[in-house]
Amino acid sequence: MDEIKRLFVAIPVKGQLQEVALAWQANHVGWPVNWISGEAFHITVVSPWMETNVPSIVSKLDEFAQSVSTGKIDIKPFIINFFKVVFGPNRFAPRLIWAEGQPPVSLLELKNRLEQALAKPDNRFYRLHLTLARFLASDFGPAGLPDLFDRVEWESEINSFILFESIMKPEGPEYIKIKEFSFANLSQDQQAQ
16 A cells, blocks of 8 residues: 655745745744745645545646646636735634735635645635744743734745645654646747747
């Protein structure tokens, strides 16, 4: 039997978005948190699940990406925006620092289409977020958590997604990139030139 792995699909965080997120972290270096490295930044699209047949998942995602590039599935590159950095997932049980944004319709469409392609439906409310750090509230000591509501204007064009494996470790998860898939429609891009 094949080894069971914890997989998820996410959007890579690169370029300018990665740079501004790392700069935000650098301005808060004294905080007692575990900062996420720039290489580990990602935006989860399909929530983690346990899987034994990784080649089958890669094949399904290859087929999905091919359907987009040939126009069978209409998904085009899109822009995402983050507008605040706050404690997450909520103010009553904070354990993360993350940037939040309003998910564009294109992202929700990508999420729904990927969940259908993988047969991994998730009806939970989707929150667009980029995790910057993990922590235990007790690490901030008796004074408690500082106020955190930083307005930001971060954006990025999205034109690919990655299948990741997540390996749980005591110091936090390690993310291993299995394969990146582009959903830029090449024929549309060539027509625009």
